[in-house]
Amino acid sequence: MKEKLAGKDYLFIGSMLFGLFFGAGNLIFPIHMGQEAGDAISQANFGFLVTAVGFPFLGIIALGISQSNGVFELATRVNRIYAYIFTILLYLVIGPFFALPRLATTSFEIGISPFLSNKLQTPLLALFSILFFGTA
Numbered sequence: 001m002k003e004k005l006a007g008k009d010y011l012f013i014g015s016m017l018f019g020l021f022f023g024a025g026n027l028i029f030p031i032h033m034g035q036e037a038g039d040a041i042s043q044a045n046f047g048f049l050v051t052a053v054g055f056p057f058l059g060i061i062a063l064g065i066s067q068s069n070g071v072f073e074l075a076t077r078v079n080r081i082y083a084y085i086f087t088i089l090l091y092l093v094i095g096p097f098f099a100l101p102r103l104a105t106t107s108f109e110i111g112i113s114p115f116l117s118n119k120l121q122t123p124l125l126a127l128f129s130i131l132f133f134g135t136a
Contacts, residue, residue, distance in 0.1 A: 104129040
């Protein structure tokens with residue numbers, strides 16, 4: 001069944017995709033990347049556009065063309081066991097393995113780290129992370 005989307009549906013979907021792909025990393029990382037790139041800024045911009053814009057966009061296109069309801073359904077085309085393993089690992093990588101530690105580390109590095117000596121940073125980062133996630 002094909003359904004025509006209204007204008008407000010496009011607005012909601014566009015807002016959702018923007019919120020999904022634009023996070024704090026996309027606000028902080030390009031500036032840092034530009035500072036570190038020096039004379040190679042064109043190559044750095046190209047690499048960032050391919051990996052941060054191109055690959056996620058290709059993922060959205062793949063789900064749209066395949067008419068799958070999600071990553072699990074798309075992965076079952078390979079094998080059902082593969083689909084379970086891939087989906088579980090994907091959600092673990094997106095959440096607890098990379099995103100959650102980055103939340104505490106970024107907050108610590110921006111707000112507290114500049115005021116500490118190098119010796120104190122590791123133990124205080126651990127304490128800060130416990131307090132940060134306990135509060136959250």
